[in-house]
Amino acid sequence: MKQFFLDGAPVPFEDGDTLMAAATRAGHQVPHLCWHPQLAPSGACRLCTVQVDGRMTAACTTRASEGLEVHNHTPELTALRRQLTQMLFVEGNHYCPGCEKSGNCELQSTAYALGMADMRHELLMPQRPVDASHPDLWLDHNRCILCKLCLRASRELDGKDVFAIGGYGAHTQLLVNAPDGRLGASALQADDHAAHICPVGALLPKRRGFAIPIGQRHCDTTPPPPLPQDADHGPT
Incomplete structure (x- = not known):
């Protein structure tokens, strides 16, 4: 299967896949708010911005291609997001x-x-x-x-x-x-x-308010991993 590289890790993809779709399917986490696997890509929020061969682009609208070098977790991207x-x-x-x-x-x-x-x-x-x-x-x-x-x-x-x-x-x-x-x-x-x-x-x-108590909800039990911080400013 064809593959690209996300922060150095090989990610297999199928023809027509976006970077977001392939990365998500392979278990990688790309920050996003407007992407959904059942819907056509939109690129509305831009939180999924990644660096592809040195340029900024939205992972949800960019098609995967063989051998691409994609950076997802960098201090620069974290500061932007x-x-x-x-x-x-x-x-x-x-x-x-x-x-x-x-x-x-x-x-x-x-x-x-x-x-x-x-x-x-x-x-x-x-x-x-x-x-x-x-x-x-x-x-x-x-x-x-x-x-x-x-x-x-x-x-x-x-x-x-x-x-x-x-x-x-x-x-x-x-x-x-x-x-x-x-x-x-x-x-x-x-x-x-x-x-x-x-x-x-x-x-x-x-x-249906509070059907799942605070503390037992999805983001409470499986919080996202911290992303790299901006070297100049750190967390804000």
Whole structure:
């Protein structure tokens, strides 16, 4: 089988594989928030940025090819990923102790792995609505990181096109395809793929809070390994 090298380790791949898909299948961990094995690549979050033969590229959109030298864990990449993660926290309203997703949140887990201890930027604290109009689900725009996973899952797996992205810059937001723009009037159902794919606490089921106690959740029991720190600044 063909292979490329990830931090010196050989990674086998099949024709058409992206670096992310092949690395994940081989048991390697590439930080990401917008990638999912069932969905087409998007490249929205850029956390999976790696160095390929000396240049920066997204692992989720770059096709694997024979003999590539790929670097995934370096101080430079960790510093870049940490800054991107800090900006996601700053741009939204993320209060982990009060979030039902705490312990199962990919953003929170990524921050721990990157050694992120503060924001290093002023919090924007946007005023965003919470949509509780759906009988089984609720949508908190304060926690949305615009990863597009729900949008892509609704389109590619559910065939419904419930979500879209609209606006520009700091006003970019997740839109709901409904006459009133609210979740309750949309075609989203509780058993749709889109209803369960959110990596943070933006889209969650109702009446199921803390079904798994804090301390027993996925990221509590299997925390991500720490990544190399920036030699100049260390954890931030």
